[in-house]
Amino acid sequence: MGAIRVDGLGKSYGAVEAVADMSFTVERGELYGFLGPNGAGKTTTIRTLTGQIQPDAGTVRVLETDPATEPIETRERVGILPEQQSPPSFLTPREYLEFVGDVRNLDSDRVSERTADWARRLGFENKLDTLHTDLSRGQQQKVMITQAFLHEPDVVFIDEPLANLDPLVQEQVKRFLVSYAAGDNAVFVSTHNIDVAEEICTRVGIVADGQIVTERSLAGEDGGGDGNDESLLEVFLERVESEDARDLPSLEQIDA
Numbered sequence: 001m002g003a004i005r006v007d008g009l010g011k012s013y014g015a016v017e018a019v020a021d022m023s024f025t026v027e028r029g030e031l032y033g034f035l036g037p038n039g040a041g042k043t044t045t046i047r048t049l050t051g052q053i054q055p056d057a058g059t060v061r062v063l064e065t066d067p068a069t070e071p072i073e074t075r076e077r078v079g080i081l082p083e084q085q086s087p088p089s090f091l092t093p094r095e096y097l098e099f100v101g102d103v104r105n106l107d108s109d110r111v112s113e114r115t116a117d118w119a120r121r122l123g124f125e126n127k128l129d130t131l132h133t134d135l136s137r138g139q140q141q142k143v144m145i146t147q148a149f150l151h152e153p154d155v156v157f158i159d160e161p162l163a164n165l166d167p168l169v170q171e172q173v174k175r176f177l178v179s180y181a182a183g184d185n186a187v188f189v190s191t192h193n194i195d196v197a198e199e200i201c202t203r204v205g206i207v208a209d210g211q212i213v214t215e216r217s218l219a220g221e222d223g224g225g226d227g228n229d230e231s232l233l234e235v236f237l238e239r240v241e242s243e244d245a246r247d248l249p250s251l252e253q254i255d256a
């Protein structure tokens with residue numbers, strides 16, 4: 001019984017086949033990295049897993065629930081940090097997080113407590129009552145991270161978790177994600193950042209043309225891994241390099 005189960009998922013937009021016969025499972029305790037080039041189908045997969053769009057084919061289950069038909073259950077047990085989304089410009093972080101807590105059925109004392117904790121942890125205590133429109137991109141990202149974890153979800157989907165964060169906060173967030181997954185939760189991270197995936201993920205799936213082309217176990221916290229010496233970057237380039245990219249000159253050729 002996986003925390004996330006995707007079986008034969010297919011999704012097209014008109015003539016564009018974004019995801020084709022995709023299957024994978026993520027267990028509790030895993031920090032799973034979803035790696036792939038632009039247009040590989042990562043966002044489309046996350047959108048089906050979070051009930052934002054319906055699959056054309058196959059099944060998706062999050063905590064044994066169908067996110068498209070049971071969105072309320074999903075909302076209470078799942079956290080989402082969507083791609084390139086900002087908190088509402090006309091609200092302050094405190095107001096927005098109160099709203100998120102309300103939607104997720106948290107009592108207001110817990111919301112205040114967790115808001116204060118997160119603001120302290122990520123260093124935005126002095127911005128809690130400032131309108132989002134007056135916050136920097138990085139400060140807005142901190143609020144988005146907070147909303148994803150506010151209700152201590154069992155499963156979290158995060159698109160580019162470290163976008164716009166300074167190196168110090170990046171380190172804190174990376175450590176938090178590792179410890180959160182280790183606490184019997186499933187953390188699913190979509191990213192282009194191969195180094196970060198290699199550093200924090202327990203397992204990665206490499207996506208190309210709407211399918212997982214390979215999966216790899218990494219060292220993670222337990223020092224495990226699948227004993228493969230090839231770097232993740234090498235595996236990535238090998239598996240997703242397109243015909244077009246192969247035709248491009250190498251950097252050495254350009255220098256010459």
Ligand SMILES: Nc1ncnc2c1ncn2[C@@H]1O[C@H](COP(=O)(O)OP(=O)(O)OP(=O)(O)O)[C@@H](O)[C@H]1O
Binds near residue numbers: 017036038039040043
């Ligand atoms: N709303 C849409 N209408 C039409 N085509 C779409 C739509 N959304 C995505 N696509 C197409 O589906 C394919 C997969 O897109 P998707 O956004 O899932 O990729 P991605 O892996 O998240 O890419 P990126 O890393 O660039 O964010 C692409 O070819 C894209 O152009």
